[in-house]
Amino acid sequence: xxxxxxxxxxxxxAAGGVAAAWPMAALAAPLARPIPSTGEMIPxxxxxxxxxxxxxxxxxxxxxxxxxxxxxxxxxxxMIDSSPMYGSSQSVIGEGLARIGRAGDVFATDxxxxxxxxxxxxxxxxxxxxxxxxxxxxxQVHNLxxxxxxxxxxxxxxxxxxxRHVGITTSEGRRHDEIERVxxxxxxxxxxxxxxxxxxxxxxxxxxxxxxRGIAVIVNRPFxxxxxxxxxxxxxxxxxxxEIGAASWAQFVLKFILAHPAVTCAIPATTRVDHVRExxxxxxxxxxxxxxxxxxxxxVQAL
Amino acid sequence: MxxxxxxxxxxxxxxxxxxxxxxxxxxxxxxxPAQLPALAAGAALPLLARxxxxxxxxxxxxxxxAAWAWPAWGxxxxxxxxxxxxxRYFALGFAVxxxxxxxxxxxxxxxRIGPFDGxxxxxxxxxxxxxxxxxxxxxxxxxxxxxxxxIFGLAPDPTxxxxxxxxxxxxxxxxxxxxxxxxxxxxxTGAALWTMNAWQTLLPLAAVLLxxxxxxxxxxYKKNITM
Numbered sequence: 379x380x381x382x383x384x385x386x387x388x389x390x391x392a393a394g395g396v397a398a399a400w401p402m403a404a405l406a407a408p409l410a411r412p413i414p415s416t417g418e419m420i421p422x423x424x425x426x427x428x429x430x431x432x433x434x435x436x437x438x439x440x441x442x443x444x445x446x447x448x449x450x451x452x453x454x455x456x457m458i459d460s461s462p463m464y465g466s467s468q469s470v471i472g473e474g475l476a477r478i479g480r481a482g483d484v485f486a487t488d489x490x491x492x493x494x495x496x497x498x499x500x501x502x503x504x505x506x507x508x509x510x511x512x513x514x515x516x517x518q519v520h521n522l523x524x525x526x527x528x529x530x531x532x533x534x535x536x537x538x539x540x541x542r543h544v545g546i547t548t549s550e551g552r553r554h555d556e557i558e559r560v561x562x563x564x565x566x567x568x569x570x571x572x573x574x575x576x577x578x579x580x581x582x583x584x585x586x587x588x589x590x591r592g593i594a595v596i597v598n599r600p601f602x603x604x605x606x607x608x609x610x611x612x613x614x615x616x617x618x619x620x621e622i623g624a625a626s627w628a629q630f631v632l633k634f635i636l637a638h639p640a641v642t643c644a645i646p647a648t649t650r651v652d653h654v655r656e657x658x659x660x661x662x663x664x665x666x667x668x669x670x671x672x673x674x675x676x677x678v679q680a681l
Numbered sequence: 682m683x684x685x686x687x688x689x690x691x692x693x694x695x696x697x698x699x700x701x702x703x704x705x706x707x708x709x710x711x712x713x714p715a716q717l718p719a720l721a722a723g724a725a726l727p728l729l730a731r732x733x734x735x736x737x738x739x740x741x742x743x744x745x746x747a748a749w750a751w752p753a754w755g756x757x758x759x760x761x762x763x764x765x766x767x768x769r770y771f772a773l774g775f776a777v778x779x780x781x782x783x784x785x786x787x788x789x790x791x792x793r794i795g796p797f798d799g800x801x802x803x804x805x806x807x808x809x810x811x812x813x814x815x816x817x818x819x820x821x822x823x824x825x826x827x828x829x830x831x832i833f834g835l836a837p838d839p840t841x842x843x844x845x846x847x848x849x850x851x852x853x854x855x856x857x858x859x860x861x862x863x864x865x866x867x868x869x870t871g872a873a874l875w876t877m878n879a880w881q882t883l884l885p886l887a888a889v890l891l892x893x894x895x896x897x898x899x900x901x902y903k904k905n906i907t908m
Contacts, residue, residue: 429694429696439700
Protein backbone atom coordinates (compact mmCIF):
# COMPACT_ATOMS: atom_id res chain seq x y z
CA UNK A 379 0.00 0.00 0.00
CA UNK A 380 1.36 3.43 -0.86
CA UNK A 381 1.81 6.13 1.73
CA UNK A 382 -1.00 8.11 0.13
CA UNK A 383 -3.53 5.31 0.19
CA UNK A 384 -2.45 4.41 3.72
CA UNK A 385 -3.01 7.99 4.81
CA UNK A 386 -6.40 7.90 3.19
CA UNK A 387 -7.22 4.78 5.14
CA UNK A 388 -6.00 6.38 8.36
CA UNK A 389 -8.03 9.52 7.68
CA UNK A 390 -11.11 7.38 7.17
CA UNK A 391 -10.49 5.65 10.45
CA ALA A 392 -9.85 8.87 12.31
CA ALA A 393 -12.99 10.45 10.87
CA GLY A 394 -15.10 7.55 11.99
CA GLY A 395 -13.39 7.27 15.38
CA VAL A 396 -13.15 3.57 14.85
CA ALA A 397 -9.76 2.67 16.20
CA ALA A 398 -11.51 -0.25 17.84
CA ALA A 399 -12.09 -1.73 14.40
CA TRP A 400 -8.64 -1.26 12.87
CA PRO A 401 -9.03 -3.21 9.64
CA MET A 402 -6.48 -5.69 8.35
CA ALA A 403 -6.87 -4.04 4.95
CA ALA A 404 -5.17 -0.92 6.33
CA LEU A 405 -2.03 -2.90 7.09
CA ALA A 406 0.87 -3.25 4.74
CA ALA A 407 3.79 -5.51 5.62
CA PRO A 408 5.43 -3.94 8.65
CA LEU A 409 8.93 -2.59 8.47
CA ALA A 410 11.59 -5.25 8.98
CA ARG A 411 15.08 -4.67 10.33
CA PRO A 412 18.17 -6.89 10.14
CA ILE A 413 19.65 -8.56 13.20
CA PRO A 414 23.17 -7.16 12.86
CA SER A 415 24.98 -10.34 13.91
CA THR A 416 23.25 -12.58 11.38
CA GLY A 417 21.56 -10.32 8.83
CA GLU A 418 18.26 -12.08 9.40
CA MET A 419 15.32 -9.73 8.92
CA ILE A 420 12.86 -9.32 11.76
CA PRO A 421 9.59 -7.32 11.78
CA UNK A 422 10.08 -4.09 13.72
CA UNK A 423 6.98 -4.58 15.84
CA UNK A 424 6.97 -7.54 18.21
CA UNK A 425 4.58 -8.55 20.95
CA UNK A 426 5.31 -8.30 24.67
CA UNK A 427 3.48 -10.40 27.24
CA UNK A 428 4.14 -8.76 30.63
CA UNK A 429 0.81 -8.56 32.51
CA UNK A 430 -1.32 -8.79 29.35
CA UNK A 431 -0.89 -12.54 28.80
CA UNK A 432 -0.75 -13.44 32.49
CA UNK A 433 -4.39 -14.51 32.67
CA UNK A 434 -4.03 -17.75 34.63
CA UNK A 435 -6.29 -20.67 33.83
CA UNK A 436 -9.19 -18.55 32.60
CA UNK A 437 -10.26 -20.23 29.31
CA UNK A 438 -11.99 -17.22 27.67
CA UNK A 439 -9.06 -14.95 28.56
CA UNK A 440 -6.57 -17.48 27.17
CA UNK A 441 -8.62 -17.73 23.97
CA UNK A 442 -8.63 -13.92 23.70
CA UNK A 443 -4.82 -13.93 23.94
CA UNK A 444 -4.69 -16.46 21.11
CA UNK A 445 -6.79 -14.09 19.00
CA UNK A 446 -4.33 -11.28 19.72
CA UNK A 447 -1.54 -13.58 18.49
CA UNK A 448 -3.57 -14.54 15.43
CA UNK A 449 -3.99 -10.86 14.51
CA UNK A 450 -0.30 -10.28 15.23
CA UNK A 451 0.85 -12.96 12.79
CA UNK A 452 -1.79 -12.01 10.22
CA UNK A 453 -0.40 -8.47 10.29
CA UNK A 454 3.14 -9.68 9.65
CA UNK A 455 4.43 -9.86 13.23
CA UNK A 456 6.84 -12.58 14.35
CA MET A 457 8.67 -11.83 17.64
CA ILE A 458 6.84 -12.68 20.85
CA ASP A 459 8.69 -12.01 24.09
CA SER A 460 8.10 -13.52 27.50
CA SER A 461 9.81 -14.61 30.72
CA PRO A 462 9.39 -17.18 33.48
CA MET A 463 8.76 -14.15 35.66
CA TYR A 464 5.52 -13.36 33.83
CA GLY A 465 3.27 -15.86 35.62
CA SER A 466 1.13 -17.85 33.19
CA SER A 467 2.23 -15.90 30.10
CA GLN A 468 4.50 -18.63 28.72
CA SER A 469 1.80 -21.29 28.88
CA VAL A 470 -0.73 -18.86 27.39
CA ILE A 471 1.65 -18.22 24.48
CA GLY A 472 2.29 -21.94 24.00
CA GLU A 473 -1.40 -22.77 24.04
CA GLY A 474 -2.18 -19.86 21.72
CA LEU A 475 0.52 -20.81 19.20
CA ALA A 476 -0.80 -24.38 19.09
CA ARG A 477 -4.38 -23.14 18.74
CA ILE A 478 -3.61 -20.88 15.78
CA GLY A 479 -0.98 -23.20 14.28
CA ARG A 480 1.87 -20.67 14.36
CA ALA A 481 4.50 -22.42 16.50
CA GLY A 482 6.65 -22.72 13.38
CA ASP A 483 6.38 -19.03 12.47
CA VAL A 484 7.11 -17.35 15.77
CA PHE A 485 10.43 -15.71 16.56
CA ALA A 486 10.39 -17.19 20.06
CA THR A 487 12.02 -14.83 22.53
CA ASP A 488 12.26 -15.66 26.19
CA UNK A 489 14.43 -15.06 29.22
CA UNK A 490 16.26 -16.99 31.87
CA UNK A 491 15.38 -15.62 35.30
CA UNK A 492 16.72 -17.65 38.17
CA UNK A 493 19.47 -17.20 40.74
CA UNK A 494 22.42 -19.46 40.10
CA UNK A 495 23.67 -20.53 36.71
CA UNK A 496 23.20 -24.20 37.54
CA UNK A 497 19.43 -23.78 37.59
CA UNK A 498 19.33 -22.05 34.20
CA UNK A 499 19.19 -25.05 31.84
CA UNK A 500 16.24 -26.64 33.66
CA UNK A 501 14.33 -23.36 33.60
CA UNK A 502 15.04 -22.85 29.90
CA UNK A 503 13.88 -26.37 29.11
CA UNK A 504 10.70 -25.85 31.12
CA UNK A 505 10.09 -22.60 29.22
CA UNK A 506 10.64 -24.37 25.89
CA UNK A 507 8.08 -27.02 26.83
CA UNK A 508 5.56 -24.34 27.78
CA UNK A 509 6.05 -22.57 24.47
CA UNK A 510 5.90 -25.83 22.49
CA UNK A 511 8.78 -24.84 20.20
CA UNK A 512 11.81 -26.89 19.15
CA UNK A 513 14.23 -24.20 20.29
CA UNK A 514 14.24 -20.54 21.17
CA UNK A 515 15.23 -17.97 18.57
CA UNK A 516 16.45 -15.69 21.33
CA UNK A 517 17.15 -16.33 25.00
CA GLN A 518 18.05 -13.36 27.19
CA VAL A 519 19.36 -13.02 30.72
CA HIS A 520 16.50 -11.30 32.51
CA ASN A 521 17.55 -8.11 34.30
CA LEU A 522 21.14 -9.39 34.38
CA UNK A 523 20.26 -11.87 37.16
CA UNK A 524 23.28 -14.20 37.61
CA UNK A 525 24.32 -13.05 34.16
CA UNK A 526 27.90 -14.37 34.10
CA UNK A 527 26.86 -17.99 34.52
CA UNK A 528 23.72 -17.76 32.41
CA UNK A 529 25.54 -16.14 29.50
CA UNK A 530 28.05 -19.00 29.50
CA UNK A 531 25.13 -21.45 29.32
CA UNK A 532 23.46 -19.52 26.50
CA UNK A 533 26.64 -19.28 24.41
CA UNK A 534 27.12 -23.04 24.87
CA UNK A 535 23.55 -23.68 23.74
CA UNK A 536 24.06 -21.43 20.73
CA UNK A 537 27.29 -23.21 19.76
CA UNK A 538 25.48 -26.54 20.00
CA UNK A 539 22.66 -25.28 17.77
CA UNK A 540 20.07 -25.41 20.55
CA UNK A 541 19.57 -21.65 20.55
CA ARG A 542 19.81 -19.09 17.74
CA HIS A 543 20.57 -15.79 19.49
CA VAL A 544 21.77 -14.61 22.90
CA GLY A 545 20.79 -11.41 24.69
CA ILE A 546 20.50 -9.49 27.94
CA THR A 547 17.70 -7.31 29.28
CA THR A 548 17.01 -4.48 31.63
CA SER A 549 14.11 -2.10 32.08
CA GLU A 550 13.40 1.44 33.16
CA GLY A 551 17.02 2.54 33.03
CA ARG A 552 18.41 0.13 35.62
CA ARG A 553 22.01 -1.13 35.64
CA HIS A 554 23.03 0.61 32.47
CA ASP A 555 26.70 0.63 33.48
CA GLU A 556 26.67 -3.13 33.79
CA ILE A 557 24.66 -3.53 30.57
CA GLU A 558 27.30 -1.45 28.83
CA ARG A 559 30.11 -3.62 30.23
CA VAL A 560 28.41 -6.80 28.99
CA UNK A 561 27.81 -5.24 25.58
CA UNK A 562 31.52 -4.40 25.33
CA UNK A 563 32.85 -7.69 26.65
CA UNK A 564 30.53 -10.42 25.29
CA UNK A 565 29.42 -11.26 21.74
CA UNK A 566 25.70 -10.92 22.47
CA UNK A 567 23.23 -10.65 19.61
CA UNK A 568 20.52 -8.62 21.36
CA UNK A 569 20.08 -6.13 24.14
CA UNK A 570 16.62 -5.29 25.48
CA UNK A 571 16.06 -1.92 27.12
CA UNK A 572 13.31 0.58 27.93
CA UNK A 573 13.00 3.44 25.47
CA UNK A 574 10.20 5.81 24.60
CA UNK A 575 9.50 9.44 23.91
CA UNK A 576 9.99 10.31 27.60
CA UNK A 577 12.51 7.68 28.79
CA UNK A 578 15.50 8.54 26.61
CA UNK A 579 18.47 7.77 28.84
CA UNK A 580 19.62 4.99 26.46
CA UNK A 581 20.20 7.53 23.69
CA UNK A 582 23.36 8.69 25.44
CA UNK A 583 25.39 5.47 25.58
CA UNK A 584 23.48 2.22 25.10
CA UNK A 585 21.99 2.87 21.66
CA UNK A 586 25.20 4.28 20.11
CA UNK A 587 27.14 1.37 21.61
CA UNK A 588 24.67 -1.13 20.15
CA UNK A 589 25.21 0.41 16.73
CA UNK A 590 28.96 0.38 17.15
CA ARG A 591 29.05 -3.25 18.37
CA GLY A 592 26.43 -4.58 15.92
CA ILE A 593 23.95 -5.58 18.62
CA ALA A 594 20.22 -5.69 17.89
CA VAL A 595 18.04 -3.59 20.18
CA ILE A 596 14.62 -4.62 21.50
CA VAL A 597 12.63 -1.83 23.09
CA ASN A 598 10.37 -2.76 25.99
CA ARG A 599 7.73 -0.65 27.76
CA PRO A 600 7.22 1.68 24.79
CA PHE A 601 4.05 3.00 26.43
CA UNK A 602 5.27 2.77 30.04
CA UNK A 603 2.87 -0.14 30.54
CA UNK A 604 0.06 1.98 29.14
CA UNK A 605 0.58 4.85 31.60
CA UNK A 606 2.04 7.09 28.91
CA UNK A 607 -0.98 6.68 26.65
CA UNK A 608 -3.36 7.17 29.57
CA UNK A 609 -1.55 10.39 30.39
CA UNK A 610 -1.48 11.93 26.95
CA UNK A 611 -4.26 10.00 25.24
CA UNK A 612 -6.94 12.60 25.88
CA UNK A 613 -4.91 15.36 24.18
CA UNK A 614 -5.23 16.01 20.48
CA UNK A 615 -2.45 14.72 18.27
CA UNK A 616 -0.26 17.53 16.93
CA UNK A 617 -0.85 18.42 13.30
CA UNK A 618 2.63 17.25 12.33
CA UNK A 619 1.67 13.67 13.30
CA UNK A 620 -0.04 13.47 9.92
CA GLU A 621 3.33 13.96 8.21
CA ILE A 622 4.36 10.49 9.36
CA GLY A 623 0.91 8.93 9.15
CA ALA A 624 0.49 8.58 12.90
CA ALA A 625 -3.24 8.32 13.48
CA SER A 626 -3.03 7.71 17.21
CA TRP A 627 -0.73 8.42 20.14
CA ALA A 628 0.32 4.77 20.15
CA GLN A 629 1.53 5.08 16.59
CA PHE A 630 3.12 8.45 17.34
CA VAL A 631 5.15 6.90 20.18
CA LEU A 632 6.07 3.75 18.24
CA LYS A 633 7.19 5.72 15.21
CA PHE A 634 9.40 7.84 17.44
CA ILE A 635 11.06 4.67 18.77
CA LEU A 636 11.42 2.86 15.47
CA ALA A 637 12.95 5.89 13.79
CA HIS A 638 16.05 5.60 15.95
CA PRO A 639 18.60 3.89 13.70
CA ALA A 640 19.85 1.61 16.50
CA VAL A 641 16.42 0.15 17.26
CA THR A 642 15.64 -3.25 15.77
CA CYS A 643 12.15 -3.71 17.14
CA ALA A 644 9.71 -2.62 19.82
CA ILE A 645 7.54 -5.05 21.77
CA PRO A 646 4.32 -3.37 22.93
CA ALA A 647 2.03 -5.65 24.93
CA THR A 648 -1.73 -5.61 24.55
CA THR A 649 -4.84 -7.65 25.25
CA ARG A 650 -6.72 -6.22 22.29
CA VAL A 651 -6.81 -7.26 18.66
CA ASP A 652 -7.46 -3.70 17.44
CA HIS A 653 -4.45 -2.46 19.39
CA VAL A 654 -2.13 -5.09 17.96
CA ARG A 655 -3.21 -4.06 14.46
CA GLU A 656 -2.78 -0.41 15.32
CA UNK A 657 0.73 -1.12 16.65
CA UNK A 658 1.72 -3.10 13.55
CA UNK A 659 0.42 -0.31 11.33
CA UNK A 660 2.86 2.08 13.02
CA UNK A 661 5.71 0.20 11.34
CA UNK A 662 4.15 0.18 7.89
CA UNK A 663 4.37 3.85 6.99
CA UNK A 664 6.93 6.65 6.93
CA UNK A 665 9.08 7.29 9.98
CA UNK A 666 10.10 10.69 11.34
CA UNK A 667 13.40 12.32 10.51
CA UNK A 668 15.87 13.17 13.29
CA UNK A 669 14.56 16.75 13.31
CA UNK A 670 10.97 15.64 13.56
CA UNK A 671 11.88 13.19 16.35
CA UNK A 672 13.24 16.09 18.39
CA UNK A 673 10.02 17.97 17.78
CA UNK A 674 7.97 14.93 18.84
CA UNK A 675 9.92 14.56 22.08
CA UNK A 676 9.64 18.27 22.86
CA UNK A 677 5.93 18.20 22.18
CA VAL A 678 5.23 15.27 24.52
CA GLN A 679 7.53 16.68 27.17
CA ALA A 680 5.55 19.90 27.11
CA LEU A 681 2.17 18.21 27.53
CA MET B 682 17.57 -7.04 44.10
CA UNK B 683 19.86 -4.31 42.86
CA UNK B 684 18.81 -0.68 42.68
CA UNK B 685 15.75 -1.57 44.74
CA UNK B 686 14.96 2.10 45.27
CA UNK B 687 14.16 2.44 41.57
CA UNK B 688 11.22 0.02 41.90
CA UNK B 689 7.70 1.17 42.69
CA UNK B 690 4.80 -0.92 44.00
CA UNK B 691 3.42 -1.06 40.45
CA UNK B 692 6.57 -2.87 39.28
CA UNK B 693 5.59 -5.85 41.43
CA UNK B 694 2.05 -6.11 40.14
CA UNK B 695 2.33 -8.73 37.42
CA UNK B 696 -1.35 -9.12 36.52
CA UNK B 697 -4.18 -6.81 35.57
CA UNK B 698 -6.99 -6.00 38.02
CA UNK B 699 -9.39 -7.70 35.62
CA UNK B 700 -7.43 -10.95 35.83
CA UNK B 701 -7.23 -10.72 39.62
CA UNK B 702 -10.96 -10.20 40.17
CA UNK B 703 -11.81 -12.85 37.61
CA UNK B 704 -9.90 -15.39 39.76
CA UNK B 705 -12.52 -15.04 42.50
CA UNK B 706 -15.35 -15.40 40.03
CA UNK B 707 -13.95 -18.67 38.65
CA UNK B 708 -13.01 -19.87 42.15
CA UNK B 709 -16.52 -19.32 43.50
CA UNK B 710 -18.01 -21.08 40.51
CA UNK B 711 -15.74 -24.08 41.00
CA UNK B 712 -16.32 -24.51 44.74
CA UNK B 713 -20.05 -23.75 44.92
CA PRO B 714 -21.86 -24.41 47.31
CA ALA B 715 -18.91 -24.36 49.74
CA GLN B 716 -19.68 -20.67 50.35
CA LEU B 717 -22.73 -21.59 52.45
CA PRO B 718 -20.99 -23.78 55.07
CA ALA B 719 -18.07 -21.33 55.07
CA LEU B 720 -20.40 -18.45 56.00
CA ALA B 721 -22.14 -20.63 58.59
CA ALA B 722 -18.83 -21.66 60.15
CA GLY B 723 -17.75 -18.03 60.18
CA ALA B 724 -20.97 -17.01 61.95
CA ALA B 725 -20.37 -19.73 64.54
CA LEU B 726 -17.00 -18.31 65.60
CA PRO B 727 -18.19 -15.36 67.74
CA LEU B 728 -20.97 -17.54 69.17
CA LEU B 729 -18.42 -20.14 70.25
CA ALA B 730 -16.28 -17.37 71.76
CA ARG B 731 -19.20 -16.38 74.00
CA UNK B 732 -19.60 -19.90 75.41
CA UNK B 733 -17.87 -20.81 78.61
CA UNK B 734 -15.48 -23.71 78.74
CA UNK B 735 -12.30 -24.74 77.04
CA UNK B 736 -13.99 -27.13 74.61
CA UNK B 737 -15.77 -24.28 72.80
CA UNK B 738 -12.52 -22.36 72.48
CA UNK B 739 -10.73 -25.42 71.13
CA UNK B 740 -13.49 -26.01 68.58
CA UNK B 741 -13.35 -22.34 67.63
CA UNK B 742 -9.60 -22.68 67.04
CA UNK B 743 -10.17 -25.75 64.91
CA UNK B 744 -12.67 -23.93 62.72
CA UNK B 745 -10.34 -20.92 62.45
CA UNK B 746 -7.44 -23.19 61.49
CA ALA B 747 -9.61 -24.69 58.74
CA ALA B 748 -10.50 -21.16 57.60
CA TRP B 749 -6.78 -20.56 56.97
CA ALA B 750 -6.03 -23.98 55.51
CA TRP B 751 -8.64 -23.78 52.76
CA PRO B 752 -7.53 -20.52 51.14
CA ALA B 753 -3.92 -21.70 51.48
CA TRP B 754 -4.54 -24.64 49.21
CA GLY B 755 -7.78 -23.86 47.36
CA UNK B 756 -7.05 -20.28 46.43
CA UNK B 757 -3.44 -19.20 46.93
CA UNK B 758 -1.71 -22.36 45.77
CA UNK B 759 -4.20 -23.71 43.27
CA UNK B 760 -5.30 -20.43 41.69
CA UNK B 761 -3.42 -17.30 42.71
CA UNK B 762 -0.12 -19.01 42.02
CA UNK B 763 -1.08 -19.22 38.34
CA UNK B 764 -0.81 -15.43 38.01
CA UNK B 765 1.73 -14.67 40.74
CA UNK B 766 4.78 -16.87 41.28
CA UNK B 767 4.81 -15.71 44.91
CA UNK B 768 1.43 -17.40 45.41
CA ARG B 769 3.02 -20.63 46.65
CA TYR B 770 4.94 -18.74 49.33
CA PHE B 771 1.82 -16.92 50.45
CA ALA B 772 0.08 -20.32 50.55
CA LEU B 773 2.84 -21.59 52.78
CA GLY B 774 2.33 -18.61 55.10
CA PHE B 775 -1.39 -19.36 55.34
CA ALA B 776 -0.67 -23.05 55.99
CA VAL B 777 1.74 -22.14 58.79
CA UNK B 778 -0.91 -19.87 60.35
CA UNK B 779 -3.45 -22.72 60.14
CA UNK B 780 -0.96 -25.01 61.87
CA UNK B 781 -0.15 -22.46 64.57
CA UNK B 782 -3.84 -21.89 65.32
CA UNK B 783 -4.43 -25.63 65.46
CA UNK B 784 -1.46 -26.22 67.76
CA UNK B 785 -1.76 -23.21 70.06
CA UNK B 786 -5.54 -23.04 70.08
CA UNK B 787 -7.02 -26.47 69.45
CA UNK B 788 -4.25 -28.71 70.86
CA UNK B 789 -2.65 -26.64 73.62
CA UNK B 790 -5.73 -24.59 74.51
CA UNK B 791 -3.66 -21.43 74.81
CA UNK B 792 -5.91 -19.21 72.71
CA ARG B 793 -8.76 -17.46 74.47
CA ILE B 794 -10.92 -15.29 72.22
CA GLY B 795 -13.44 -12.93 73.86
CA PRO B 796 -15.26 -11.67 75.68
CA PHE B 797 -16.16 -8.91 73.26
CA ASP B 798 -16.17 -6.14 75.82
CA GLY B 799 -14.06 -3.05 76.20
CA UNK B 800 -12.86 -0.97 73.28
CA UNK B 801 -10.61 -3.69 71.87
CA UNK B 802 -13.20 -6.45 72.22
CA UNK B 803 -15.99 -4.46 70.62
CA UNK B 804 -13.77 -3.18 67.84
CA UNK B 805 -12.49 -6.70 67.23
CA UNK B 806 -16.03 -8.04 66.92
CA UNK B 807 -16.96 -5.21 64.56
CA UNK B 808 -13.91 -5.94 62.43
CA UNK B 809 -14.73 -9.63 62.33
CA UNK B 810 -18.36 -8.98 61.37
CA UNK B 811 -17.22 -6.56 58.66
CA UNK B 812 -14.98 -9.27 57.21
CA UNK B 813 -17.72 -11.89 57.44
CA UNK B 814 -20.75 -9.92 56.27
CA UNK B 815 -19.55 -6.78 54.48
CA UNK B 816 -16.49 -8.05 52.60
CA UNK B 817 -18.50 -10.43 50.35
CA UNK B 818 -20.56 -7.46 49.20
CA UNK B 819 -17.55 -5.46 48.01
CA UNK B 820 -17.42 -7.09 44.59
CA UNK B 821 -20.98 -6.04 43.77
CA UNK B 822 -20.70 -2.63 45.45
CA UNK B 823 -17.55 -1.91 43.44
CA UNK B 824 -19.29 -2.67 40.17
CA UNK B 825 -17.81 -6.10 39.67
CA UNK B 826 -19.90 -9.25 39.33
CA UNK B 827 -21.44 -10.53 42.57
CA UNK B 828 -20.08 -13.97 41.75
CA UNK B 829 -16.64 -12.56 42.55
CA UNK B 830 -17.50 -12.24 46.25
CA UNK B 831 -14.62 -12.80 48.66
CA ILE B 832 -15.77 -14.90 51.59
CA PHE B 833 -14.25 -15.48 55.02
CA GLY B 834 -12.61 -18.90 55.19
CA LEU B 835 -12.38 -19.18 51.41
CA ALA B 836 -10.64 -15.99 50.26
CA PRO B 837 -7.47 -14.72 51.94
CA ASP B 838 -8.34 -11.06 52.56
CA PRO B 839 -11.53 -11.39 54.63
CA THR B 840 -9.97 -14.37 56.41
CA UNK B 841 -6.96 -12.33 57.51
CA UNK B 842 -9.05 -9.26 58.43
CA UNK B 843 -11.62 -11.32 60.34
CA UNK B 844 -8.89 -13.20 62.19
CA UNK B 845 -7.27 -9.94 63.25
CA UNK B 846 -10.67 -8.90 64.59
CA UNK B 847 -10.94 -12.07 66.67
CA UNK B 848 -7.36 -11.73 67.90
CA UNK B 849 -8.02 -8.14 68.90
CA UNK B 850 -10.55 -9.54 71.35
CA UNK B 851 -8.08 -12.17 72.59
CA UNK B 852 -5.55 -11.95 75.36
CA UNK B 853 -2.10 -13.31 75.89
CA UNK B 854 1.09 -14.13 74.07
CA UNK B 855 -0.49 -16.65 71.68
CA UNK B 856 -2.77 -13.99 70.22
CA UNK B 857 0.23 -11.77 69.50
CA UNK B 858 2.09 -14.64 67.81
CA UNK B 859 -0.96 -15.50 65.71
CA UNK B 860 -1.37 -11.86 64.65
CA UNK B 861 1.93 -11.73 62.76
CA UNK B 862 0.98 -13.60 59.57
CA UNK B 863 -2.47 -11.94 59.18
CA UNK B 864 -0.78 -8.57 59.69
CA UNK B 865 1.84 -9.28 57.04
CA UNK B 866 -0.83 -10.51 54.63
CA UNK B 867 -2.94 -7.38 55.19
CA UNK B 868 0.07 -5.26 54.32
CA UNK B 869 0.84 -7.35 51.23
CA THR B 870 -2.71 -7.37 49.93
CA GLY B 871 -3.19 -3.73 50.93
CA ALA B 872 -0.21 -2.79 48.76
CA ALA B 873 -1.50 -4.86 45.83
CA LEU B 874 -5.02 -3.39 46.07
CA TRP B 875 -3.54 0.11 46.36
CA THR B 876 -1.61 -0.47 43.15
CA MET B 877 -4.79 -1.66 41.47
CA ASN B 878 -6.53 1.53 42.61
CA ALA B 879 -9.10 -0.55 44.51
CA TRP B 880 -10.67 1.46 47.34
CA GLN B 881 -11.11 -1.70 49.39
CA THR B 882 -7.42 -1.43 50.18
CA LEU B 883 -8.71 0.65 53.10
CA LEU B 884 -10.04 -2.43 54.88
CA PRO B 885 -6.85 -4.50 55.29
CA LEU B 886 -4.91 -1.35 56.08
CA ALA B 887 -7.52 -0.30 58.68
CA ALA B 888 -7.25 -3.78 60.21
CA VAL B 889 -3.49 -3.36 60.51
CA LEU B 890 -3.93 0.02 62.11
CA LEU B 891 -6.46 -1.27 64.63
CA UNK B 892 -4.46 -4.33 65.65
CA UNK B 893 -1.36 -2.20 66.21
CA UNK B 894 -2.92 0.94 67.69
CA UNK B 895 -5.58 -0.43 70.05
CA UNK B 896 -3.38 -2.77 72.14
CA UNK B 897 -0.74 -0.02 72.29
CA UNK B 898 -3.37 2.49 73.46
CA UNK B 899 -4.65 0.00 76.03
CA UNK B 900 -1.11 -0.53 77.28
CA UNK B 901 -0.52 3.23 77.63
CA TYR B 902 -3.87 3.69 79.40
CA LYS B 903 -3.09 0.97 81.94
CA LYS B 904 0.37 2.40 82.49
CA ASN B 905 -1.07 5.85 83.19
CA ILE B 906 -3.65 4.42 85.60
CA THR B 907 -1.05 2.58 87.64
CA MET B 908 1.37 5.51 87.79
